[in-house]
Amino acid sequence: MKAPPSKLSNELSEICTNFETKAIEAIRGQTVNLNDPSPEFEILQGGLAAAQQKIARVLKEQHNHCTPLDRLPDELIATILQYGFEGQPRTSINGITYIFPAYSLCTRWRRIAINSPSLWSKIVLPCSPKLFRLIRDRSSSLLLDIYVADLEYASDISMKFLGEALREIIPRIARLDINWHSDPAVDFPTLERLLSTDLAGKEFSALKVLDLSDPAGPGGHVLGANVNAPLLHTMHFCGPSDRIPRTFHHLTHLKFNWCRLELQDILNLLKEFPLLEKCTIIDDEASEEGQNHVDHPMILLDKLQYLSVDELTTSTMESLLRHLEVPPHAALSLGTCEPMVVDQSLHDLLRLCLSESVQLTIDGYCKRIRYLTTSTSRGPISITYTPHRVSSEEIRELPLLASCTKQLSVLDLQFWDLPSLADLTKALTIWCGITCIRVRSQELDFERVLTALEETSDIVCPLLRTIDCVGTRFSSVRMKRFLEFRQKKGVRLEELRASKGYSTSGLDGLGHLLDRVLEVGSP
Template sequence: MPLTTSLTMLEPLDELCQGFHDQLETLILQARVQGVLAHPCVLFADWSQEKRYLDHINKELARCMARVNRETNFHVGIGRLPDEVLGRIMVYYLWLPKISKLRHTRSPQSWRTLCLVCTRWRTVAFNTPSLWNQISFKWTPRMIDLFFDRSGVCPLSLFAMALTDQYGDVFKKRLHKEINRISRLFIGWIPEPDENPSDAMTRFLEDQLSSEKRPALTDLYLSYGKAILSQTTSLKPPNAPNLLLLELRGISFTTAATPFPRLQVLNILNSPMTISEIFSFLKSCPSLETLYIERRRISHPSKERFLSGPSIPLPKLKTSTIRNFSNRSLSNLLSRLIDSAASAFFDLRLSRDTTNATTLIEILPETLTSLLRSASELSLDATTAHSSDSFAYLLTLNSPRIKFKISQCPLDLKSVLSGLTSIGVHKLSAITIVSKRLPEAQSLAKFFHSSPGLRKVGIQTKDPRPFFEAIESGQTTKEDTAYSPKTPNPEKAIATAELVILPLLSELNIFRTPYSRSLLKTFLNKRRIKGMKIRSLKMTYEDDDEYSDDEHADKTPLKDIKALVDVFEFVSDYPKKRNQDDSDSSTGIECECDDCLSEEDHHRYPDDDSDGCEAFGFY
């Protein structure tokens, strides 16, 4: 009996083991097809080992199938997507991050195109309310009503430009009716010729935006008058506690009592606000991250009260852009902003009242002059000039992080370097000079001698020979010579000893600059012999064959240069640090014309400033 029972129990075990083996053969064949493994089927003596192997194969196969499914899903046609997903894609396709882009949309052609693809797309579009919540009052009244009807209860983005009392009635009715669900609002209005600045539209907007809280409003653009006429008006600040972006042109706020605890972006253009009024408003913006302030080039208040007292804390401020302030106003504004947010990046453009200046100190505001004296890193870019009789410079400091541009400067690079020497930049430890042509070696030597602590120098030029000659120069003027304390009468001493230029220089960067290998090797070798070895050398990659058959080619092997430094690095291209002044202002204004009147006159007044900011000229 026990034997019979034993045999009876063994039969199912054999069947189970055989079943595992059959499954293994099938799975391994499938796994080979899927590329999981390519091992042959192994018949284990113990069925438990075969079960573990089977589990392993199952896991590998499941992982492989999951990968295949993911890759397959990437190629699902848009026609197979659910209606909700298709509708969301339509919304993303038509969504405008800047509501001001509706300025260029004369009709909702993109919406019409989506509805004409097929019947299903048309149905999906009609049943997606968030697809219809961006509305421009430049469209026909029929299209405006259609979009309002289809948007349901979704938050609205409204664009209204060049409004007058005569043509603004439709907008007024809609704004009054839908004010509580408006999320983004762009309003540009023009006063009637016979009205004073307190026109009917201004009073209407104050009533709609300031009388009650508007919690749904997150982005607000307000533009007053025609840019070419420098028209301005005063307005009560909006009562919008959840406002994230505020942009003003030609508008000053009467009071700053309304708090904006969540405001992150503030753009003030062509505003009559004084510096004290600007800072009074900034007090109500503790979360501000981006600040853009610009004045008309022709409107510089001659007398502005100098600000004093405690600074305004702006701990989250990351970028501050300032345009077209007089030197006195800029110095006042910049010093207060640095005290408020020392870690922010400041992008400045100096006023154009410097064409008659003869020295650099006449051009720079007092605050910038003081910052240059304490700067440890400086970048000087002189490649932005547009004419032969004027120059443009872009200077960048590291602490605080400041970039400022001097346009139409009457000073050449030699005069600028001489001006920096006069200011006293002896604390510099790193400098980068970018210029098509360097001044003569004597001017460079004088400048480098005034900054003996320089350890890192970068150059980008068409001819680096003046740079090498300046550092190797042994001649200098008497007042530049450093005399020994043992000299009995240093006032009357004569400079006979060789002057050492940049004794601490240890890193040299040569970017986008044609150079001679033999000249560079000689320079590095002389520095090494004098005990002032260049330890790090970086340069852009050159495609020249070092073993060229040309008899005049430089035969110096590159390995000889590498042997003279500790660190040698080729970089594929020099990443220019000069940012585009036009793209980082974070304004919602797209017109690049300075004195734009209307969309019809858009090209009638071209901007004479080729480096002008795109923030000019919206309505």
């Protein structure tokens, strides 16, 4: 006997019937030119198809929610367990290897987990020999991710077994992550000994990613001097620069992290890896003494796509860039701070990096100033500057910046305190090719920009076509006066972009002075 339709089925049937009737009436009510059919029908058809797919997906999700666990196929259970496995922390917790709890939901799930080698391809060391052999065997012949950490929780037996365990699986290691943070008071072997003695003479034939963290003080030997890893392409290293492995000249990705880095050390490091494509250098505690002059030859990194350095003094950064030869398309992200003795190094750095810019953004945030630039002939450059004190004085020399970037066409000022009227006028006069100005600031500062564009007898920014003040409050009366001024001078603006509700009396009275008025939602 067929079951009666449910309440939900009746409601959905009624909704579908009503929708079908109204949709047919709406479509038939349209006038159609058969020689030039309206694109609205194609849009409507696409919308209906998307709605149908969305409803079908919801029905499938509801069906899955109602499916008992014991009816799930083995493949789906293995996939669920894999999601849990990939969400595990890399290291153990308080010395105890983390086990995903779904493994023990029932006998069947446990059996599937045991017989899924991919769920056992991550090994955290040191661990007991028994646990190591268990995971090794269950992972079959798959490549492995190995994490060495939490040494302070390891037993003497586990530590003594560490080198032996690694030697056994070296050919299968695809990723090796060693976090060698040990208590100096405890008699643990050094990372140097592990790499140079326990693992010496073995080839890491499958190793592609190496992550080493060794906060031991400087003065030790270079790590991994006799480690052979022909497929290695990525290395992350945290530790003194004189200990970073330097035998992997074929590296394409490098991340180096330490504190109070010397310019000479950075240059010596980059010299060892000529094939780098992406490089990140992080100085957690930049020296306040700028380093302007070093005796070092130019370094060619002709495959570089991205370089990030954070944070060096402006003078050190400027000197670093002058020693590097990189492709024009390479993207640069540079974090800088003001040196102990204030000098002109920031201006020298900006002049070096911004000379070919066509778009410039000056953004003040979190006690920092960020200069973002794009160019038609080189990759994007970001310079983040941390002065001793963030105020309008920090960008008061805008005319000097303008003299470095005379080809500018788009200027974006996202700064709470803009420069003085005199500096704005002088800079905007130099930037005669600007077509778009974006301002996100205080109302009075924005009005100062408008005044600067009206200030001289000659037309300032004669090619200006767009004012974008999204996120900035302004007076509609003041804006109207500015637009009338531009129209009277024969350099009428084409477009105004503003936030909805951010003008004192709306934008309706400005439409006749522009080609387009774009009002967007509040930021």
